[in-house]
Amino acid sequence: MIEIKDLHKSYKMGSNSLHVLKGINFKAEEGELVAIMGSSGSGKSTLLNILGMLDVADEGEYILDGVPIKDLNETKAANYRNKFLGFIFQSFNLINYKNALENVALPLYYQRMPRKARQEKALKYLELVGLKDWAHHLPSELSGGQKQRVAIARAMAAEPKVVLADELTGALDSVTSYEVMDLVQKINDQGNTILVVTHEDDIAHMCKRIIHLKDGVIEKDEKVKQVRASEYV
Amino acid sequence: MFSRDAWKEIFETIQKNKLRTFLSGFTVALGIFIFVVLFGMGNGLINTFNEFFKDDATNVLYIFPGRTTEPYKGYKSNRRIEFDNSDLADIKKNYPMFLEYITPRISRNNLVKYKEESNNYSTRAVGPAHQFAEKTIIMKGRYLNVEDIKNKTKTAVIGRLVEKDLFNGENSIGEYIDVGGSVFKVIGVFQDEGGDNEERNIYIPYTTRQLIEKNTDKIDFIITAFKPEMGYVGAMAFEKTLDKFMRSKKYISPDDQNALFIRNVADQLKQNQQFARILQMIVAFVAFGTIIAGIIGISNIMVFVVKERTKELGIRKALGATPRVVISTILVESVFITAVSGFIGMFLGIILLNSLGDKLEDFFITNPYLNIGMAITATLVLVLFGAIAGYVPARRAARIKPIVALRDE
Numbered sequence: 257m258i259e260i261k262d263l264h265k266s267y268k269m270g271s272n273s274l275h276v277l278k279g280i281n282f283k284a285e286e287g288e289l290v291a292i293m294g295s296s297g298s299g300k301s302t303l304l305n306i307l308g309m310l311d312v313a314d315e316g317e318y319i320l321d322g323v324p325i326k327d328l329n330e331t332k333a334a335n336y337r338n339k340f341l342g343f344i345f346q347s348f349n350l351i352n353y354k355n356a357l358e359n360v361a362l363p364l365y366y367q368r369m370p371r372k373a374r375q376e377k378a379l380k381y382l383e384l385v386g387l388k389d390w391a392h393h394l395p396s397e398l399s400g401g402q403k404q405r406v407a408i409a410r411a412m413a414a415e416p417k418v419v420l421a422d423e424l425t426g427a428l429d430s431v432t433s434y435e436v437m438d439l440v441q442k443i444n445d446q447g448n449t450i451l452v453v454t455h456e457d458d459i460a461h462m463c464k465r466i467i468h469l470k471d472g473v474i475e476k477d478e479k480v481k482q483v484r485a486s487e488y489v
Numbered sequence: 490m491f492s493r494d495a496w497k498e499i500f501e502t503i504q505k506n507k508l509r510t511f512l513s514g515f516t517v518a519l520g521i522f523i524f525v526v527l528f529g530m531g532n533g534l535i536n537t538f539n540e541f542f543k544d545d546a547t548n549v550l551y552i553f554p555g556r557t558t559e560p561y562k563g564y565k566s567n568r569r570i571e572f573d574n575s576d577l578a579d580i581k582k583n584y585p586m587f588l589e590y591i592t593p594r595i596s597r598n599n600l601v602k603y604k605e606e607s608n609n610y611s612t613r614a615v616g617p618a619h620q621f622a623e624k625t626i627i628m629k630g631r632y633l634n635v636e637d638i639k640n641k642t643k644t645a646v647i648g649r650l651v652e653k654d655l656f657n658g659e660n661s662i663g664e665y666i667d668v669g670g671s672v673f674k675v676i677g678v679f680q681d682e683g684g685d686n687e688e689r690n691i692y693i694p695y696t697t698r699q700l701i702e703k704n705t706d707k708i709d710f711i712i713t714a715f716k717p718e719m720g721y722v723g724a725m726a727f728e729k730t731l732d733k734f735m736r737s738k739k740y741i742s743p744d745d746q747n748a749l750f751i752r753n754v755a756d757q758l759k760q761n762q763q764f765a766r767i768l769q770m771i772v773a774f775v776a777f778g779t780i781i782a783g784i785i786g787i788s789n790i791m792v793f794v795v796k797e798r799t800k801e802l803g804i805r806k807a808l809g810a811t812p813r814v815v816i817s818t819i820l821v822e823s824v825f826i827t828a829v830s831g832f833i834g835m836f837l838g839i840i841l842l843n844s845l846g847d848k849l850e851d852f853f854i855t856n857p858y859l860n861i862g863m864a865i866t867a868t869l870v871l872v873l874f875g876a877i878a879g880y881v882p883a884r885r886a887a888r889i890k891p892i893v894a895l896r897d898e
Contacts, residue, residue: 310807310892330888331811338809349804349895353505366809371494414809 257449258284258307258418263316265302276302277313278472284418284451284465289444289482291460292453294469301422303469304453308341308420309333321417338366342411346423348403350395356382356406357391363414381409385439401432408439412448419443419450425459431488437462438485458483499822509797510826513790517827517871518834520783524776524867525838525859531772533849533857538765540855545683548589549622550728551752552711552735561742570739570748573706574699580713583734587727589716590618593708595698599669601691603655610651612668612691614698622712623681625692630662630677633694641696645673648688649680668693671701724755783871788878791823795882803891812887819883820876827875831868839864 265277276299284290294300305311306318309328318325320340328336342363343349350359361378369377382388385405395403404424411419421440425433437459444450444464452463460466461483468476503510554570572593581591595614600607619625620632628649637644645666652661652675661675673693681687699705715727728751735741741748795802802815810818842857849857 305892308807310890310895330806331813334806334809334811334814337807343807345895347895349800349807351801351804353502358501362805363808365494365498366805366814371497410808 257286257288257321258282258451259317259319260307261317263303263306263318264314265299265306265311266314276472277306280316280469280472280474282467282474282477284449286449287444287447288465289441289450289463290452291463291466292451292469293455293457293460293466295455298469299472300453300455300469304420304422304451307418307451308343309337334366338363338414340417342414342416342419344404344407344411344419344421344424346426348395348400348407348427350403350406350410352395355392355394356387356398356409359395359406360410360413363410367414378409378413381413382406384412385409399432400428401435404428404432404436405439408436408443412443417449419448421450421452423454424452425454425456430458433459434485434488441482441485495818495821499818499825502818502822503826509790509794513787513794513823513875514826514830514833516786516790517783517875518830518837520779520786520871521831521834521864521868522838522841523779524783525835525864526841527772527779528776528863529838529842529857529859530849530854531769531776532859533854534772535765535769536855536857537850537853538761538768541761545754546622546624546714547754547758548717548724549712549714549754550724550731551754552713552731553750553752554710554739555747555750557741557745557748559742559745561745562740564740568748570741572708572711574708575706576711576735576738577708579738580711580731580734584727584730587715587719587723587730589714590621591711591713592616592618592622593695593711594619595695595707595709597669597698599691601651601655601669602667603661603664606655606657608651608654610648610689610691612645612693612698614693614695616695618714619692619712622714623683623687625679625681628678628680630675632677632679633692637694638696641700642694643671643673643697644676644694646677646679646692647675648690649678650685650688651691652678654689721755721759724753728753728756780867780871784874784878787823787827787871787875791819791875791879792882794823795819795879795886799886799889800895802886803889803893803895806887806891807895812884815887816880816883819886820879823879824872824876827872828868831871835864835868 261281263277263280266273266275280303292300292303302311306313309325312328325336351362354362357375357378360381361374364374364377379388379391382391385408387402387405387409390398390402395406398406425436428436440450440452441462452459454460461480462485463480464482465479467474554572557564557566557568557570560566577591577593581588592615597612597614598609599612601610613619615633616638617633617635625632630646632646633644645668647661655661655666656664661678664675665672666675668691695708699707715724719727732749732751735749736743739749806815839859842859845857847856
C-alpha cells in the first residue's frame with residue numbers, strides 16, 4: 257500500500273541545513289496499523305507530513321497504492337490527498353464555525369459529492385464513531401474526545417486508502433485516549449490502513465507494528481502483539 | 490465552481506462569520522455612501538452657481554457712469570459723468586457689426602396706486618430690447634415696443650407680484666394705474682426667474698420717463714448686448730472698444746477707474762464657471778479620496794480575514810481543496826459582500842440626496858444629485874479593487890503549505 261525508498265529531507269535554518277530524514281526505507285501493506293515512534297526531533301512528524309503530501313521530500317521515492325507520488329504541484333497534491341488520504345491531527349483541526357456533520361462532510365464537498373449524499377454519508381460515519389446525536393453541535397460544544405472522534409469520522413468519510421494520525425491522543429487524557437484508540441483499532445479491524453505517529457509507548461503498543469525512528473533513520477522495525485484498548489475502557 | 494453547492498457553502502460561511510461580514514460590508518457601504526452624498530452635494534453647489542446666471546442674458550455689457558477722480562483735458566476732477574440719448578445713438582451708429590441690441594435704463598422708486606391699493610415699486614424706464622437683456626417672460630399682454638418709445642406713451646408692463654398686490658387677482662390689462670402722479674395704462678404682465686424682487690418691478694418707456702422729468706435726455710446707464718457668435722474674445726474686445734469710445738467722448742482719463750465702469754456678464758460668467766469648475770475638482774478629489782480610503786479599508790480587512798482564516802484554509806487544503814478553490818472561495822465571498830453592501834451604501838446615499846431636495850438651498854446647495862452611472866461605476870470600482878486587494882493575500886494563503894497553516898495555533 258505504502259512504499260518509500262531512501263527518503264531524505266533537510267530544512268534550511270538560516271545558513272545551516274538541518275538534515276532531518278537520512279534515508280528512510282519501509283513498506284506498509286494494506287490493513288496494517290503502524291506506529292511511528294521516536295523522541296522529539298527524530299523526524300517522525302516530517303515523515304508523516306511527507307506521507308501526507310503536506311510536505312515534499314528532497315530525495316527518494318514514494319509509492320502510494322501503486323501510484324508514484326512525485327512532481328507534486330499544489331493542485332495535484334490536493335487532489336491526491338482528497339482521494340487517498342485521511343488525516344487525524346493532535347489539535348483536531350475542526351472548522352470551528354461548522355457543526356460536526358458539516359465538518360465530516362467537508363472532504364466529500366471537495367470530492368464534488370451532491371449535498372444530500374454528502375450529508376447522509378457524513379451522518380453514517382458520525383454514527384460509526386458514536387456521535388450521531390451530536391451531529392448538529394459546534395466543535396466548541398464537544399469534549400476533546402468527541403472532537404477527535406469527529407475528526408476520525410471526517411478522515412474516514414472520504415474512504416481513503418490510508419489514514420494518517422499525528423499524535424492523535426496528544427491532547428487527551430488517558431481514559432479518552434484509550435477510547436479513541438479503541439475506535440482506531442475497530443476501524444483497522446475493518447481493513448483500513450492506518451499510520452499513527454506517537455511518542456507514547458502504550459499507544460504504540462496498541463498498534464500491530466512499531467517503527468522506531470532516531471535521528472532521521474529507522475532504528476528498529478518490529479511487529480508487536482497488539483494490546484486491545486478495549487481492555488482498559 | 491459556481492454551482493448551487495458552492496454558493497451555499499459561501500453563504501454559510503458569510504452567515505456564520507457575522508462580525509467579519511459586517512466589518513467589510515460596513516466599510517464599503519460607508520465609503521460609497523459618503524462618495525455619493527459628497528459628489529451629489531458638489532453638483533448641488535454647481536447648480537446654485539449656474540442658477541445665478543439663469544436670470545439674465547449672458548452676452549450683455551452694462552455701462553455705468555461715475556465720478557471722475559482726476560482732472561483731464563481741462564476738466565476738473567470730481568465731475569459727475571452723465572449719459573444721454575446721444576450716447577445710445579452713437580454706439581448704435583458706430584458698432585453695428587458688434588451690436589445685437591441696446592437699451593437705456595432709468596430707475597426710480599414710485600408710489601403706485603390702483604383704486605384703494607397702493608405700494609412703493611421700482612419703475613424701470615427702458616427700451617424694448619430690455620426684455621432680452623433681463624430675460625423677461627411675458628405672461629399676458631405685451632412688452633414695450635418701438636411705437637411706445639417713439640410716441641412716449643404712458644404704458645406700463647407690470648410684474649406678476651405687482652398685479653397680485655394691486656389687483657387682488659383681477660385682470661390688470663387695460664386698467665389704469667397711478668405711477669408717481671402720472672396715469673399709466675397696463676399693457677402687459679411679466680414674470681422673471683430672478684425671483685420675487687424682479688417681479689415687483691414696473692417697466693415703462695424711457696422716453697416717457699424723460700418727458701415726465703422736464704423733457705430731459707439723461708439716462709442712468711446703458712445695457713448693450715453683443716452678437717453671441719463673437720464669443721468670449723470678441724466680447725472682451727468689444728468691451729475695450731466701448732470703454733475707449735466712451736472715455737474719449739466724455740473726456741475721461743484712460744486711467745480713471747471711477748468715472749466709467751463696464752460690467753461684462755460674459756467675463757463674470759466665465760470667471761464663475763472657472764470657480765465652479767475648481768470647486769467641482771475639489772469635491773471630486775475629496776470624493777475619490779473617500780473611495781481610495783474605502784479601498785484601503787477593504788484591503789486591510791481582506792488581509793485580516795485571510796490571516797484569520799489561515800488555519801481554516803490549511804484544514805480545507807489538507808482535506809482536498811485545491812489552491813484555485815481556496816482563492817475563488819475567498820474572492821467570491823469578498824466580492825459578494827462588497828457588491829451587496831456597496832449597492833446598499835449607494836442607494837442609501839441616493840435616497841438621502843433625493844430627500845434633501847431643496848432643503849439646503851440656504852447653504853447654496855440646489856437640487857443635489859449624482860447620475861446613477863457615476864454611482865454604479867464608483868461602486869464597481871470599489872468592488873473590483875476589493876477583489877484585487879483580496880486576491881493578493883488569498884493567493885498567498887493558497888500557497889501556504891497546509892502543514893504551516895495547521896501549525897499556526
